[in-house]
Amino acid sequence: MKETHAKTYIYFRDRLQELIRAALLEAGIAADPERLYQLATASNALIDGLWMEGGALPEAFAPGELSQIGLTSVGAIIGLSLEA
Secondary structure, three states, X not given: OHHXXXXXXXXXXXXXXXXXXXXXXHOOOOOOHHHHHHHHHHHHHHHHXXXXXXXXXXXXXXXXXXXXXXXXXXXXXXXXXXXX
């Protein structure tokens, strides 16, 4: 189980890192690989936490509330507004 989790975690974190890199570049912000790694790791931790909260207490959140929290919070982590 640990090996499977490691593979999927690394895949998702790396994909998230590339998406963050693309968003920052589009905004004219350069970031070195170490910084992108840190941003992706922090964003992934936030997403995992929201997923756990939503799974444990789904009735505690309004429809779309966790997604909105995720967009606002990941945006704050990476320094961009992710809201349309």
